[in-house]
Amino acid sequence: MREIEHGSEMPVYRQVADAIRDDIEAGRLRPRRPLPSEVHLTQEFGVARDTIRRAIAHLAELGLVRTVAGRGTFVRARGQAVVEIEPGVRIFARRPTTAERDTMELADDEWVLVIERHDGSVEVLPADGAEVRAPGHA
């Protein structure tokens, strides 16, 4: 049973989420591979399934995992993309092609960002997890 502090200031579901996040970042849980099942995780952490589900939902919000009903929750393969916007750059969102949805592990309702630079180069990346940032701003 893994280390959960019940009286802590940090909610249990966050502690679980952080632990799983550590597993992902340490490579113990690998991209495209499933997490242990929710029931298994309840035993591993000694918490209720509701709490496990909240932890997983939190990780999904962060874009680290993706859940598929009846199959499992999978580690997503991607890094945080930071796009520096400059004058002359064109950026737009569209639905991904089937091939893109496959290679990027996108859900049905997800979009991609297309960045077209003034030198003609084009970059396509998942819309979620991407951070669009202007130089000089936090």
Place this chain on the structure above:
Amino acid sequence: MREIEHGSEMPVYRQVADAIRDDIEAGRLRPRRPLPSEVHLTQEFGVARDTIRRAIAHLAELGLVRTVAGRGTFVRARGQAVVEIEPGVRIFARRPTTAERDTMELADDEWVLVIERHDGSVEVLPADGAEVRAPGHA
């Protein structure tokens, strides 16, 4: 008690969310005003609080409401903004000023999009709820 169909194909929490959404769009729930409390809504719809919370969470994802612990859930004042991107337009995200956060009813972790057009006009709008769309794409 309001009209909920339990055996329906649509989950109860979605039915509740849609009903509240209708209330907002019909003006029965007004911008900047609180929703009835969760406990009140359980009685109004005859469902568990868990279900009400899920419905509210769904509306929050859509950007229609905003929840504050200890106070309540409030209707957000905003429309769906659609930004048509053209070549030469500069778009970036930054944290809102205090004044912007106030007038736009933004949470602490929310961002604004700044659209600078080639004619020099600048538009600031909440990043969530905004849809960036390229002409010719769905």
Place this chain on the structure above:
DNA sequence: ACGTATTTGTACGTATGTATC
């Protein structure tokens, strides 16, 4: 400063439905 009431947040349990293999 303090307690109290209200409201949302967290966490537990249990049961059943739906999707996938």
Place this chain on the structure above:
DNA sequence: AGATACATACGTACAAATACG
């Protein structure tokens, strides 16, 4: 068909944030 895994929905209890007297 059966087993497994996630989804939904019910219930209960207590904690934390907020507002007010």
